[in-house]
Amino acid sequence: DNREYYLERQLQYNKDNYKKNYKIRFADRMFVLLHYSLEPYPICVKCGEKEMGFLEIDHIKGVIENDGRGGPALVKYIINNNFPENYQVLCTNCNWLKHRENQKLTLSMTKENIRCRTKNLKLKEEVFSHYSKGLPECNCCGIDTLDILSLDHIYGRKNAKHKKGIGGHELYTWVRQNKFPSDFQVLCMMCNSAKKDKQDCIHKIK
Ligand SMILES: [Zn+2]
Ligand SMILES: [Zn+2]
Ligand SMILES: [Zn+2]
Known part of the structure; x- marks a missing residue:
């Protein structure tokens, strides 16, 4: 009946748009990673990891502005603000190590x-x-x-x-x-x- 048809259309619409949005999000992320990479491809500044799925946008001096912190919100913020300083590309491991080193400075003795x-x-x-x-x-x-x-x-x-x-x-x-x-x-x-x-x-x- 009509209702079923409508629901089907709605589901298909969501699927198509999810794919479309996903492509845009991917392209934006690539754009930002490339900007902060010193090579013509996204790369971790510390260890040279090149797999995009492992790369993250790191706040060099920590989060100092309300920039969405991570994910698509951060990517959007960076593009809208014309690629500010204070960002670099790190892989998940190097990002975690940096975090650990910072933690060690404030440990109770x-x-x-x-x-x-x-x-x-x-x-x-x-x-x-x-x-x-x-x-x-x-x-x-x-x-x-x-x-x-x-x-x-x-x-x-x-x-x-x-x-x-x-x-x-x-x-x-x-x-x-x-x-x-x-x-x-x-x-x-x-x-x-x-x-x-x-x-x-x-x-x-x-
Ligand atoms: Zn790394
Ligand atoms: Zn693995
Ligand atoms: Zn591993």
């Missing part, structure tokens, strides 16, 4: 906190060594910088048996207590965020 951090680091090394069967490394790309390695839920977080929303040393403690379940693996931040739950990393799809 009380004896108790240092002791606690050392204990957590040992736990991370123990758990990650178990899953890497040796020195901790990314199970996809093989990078071995501990600071950017994370514990990935192979089948997605939704199927996890632990308490919701835990991460870091809380998760590592749970994993050790539960005798290292087999549905975890070590991934770097880049491969982990590219994988998005059950799908594969860009490295694997290629």
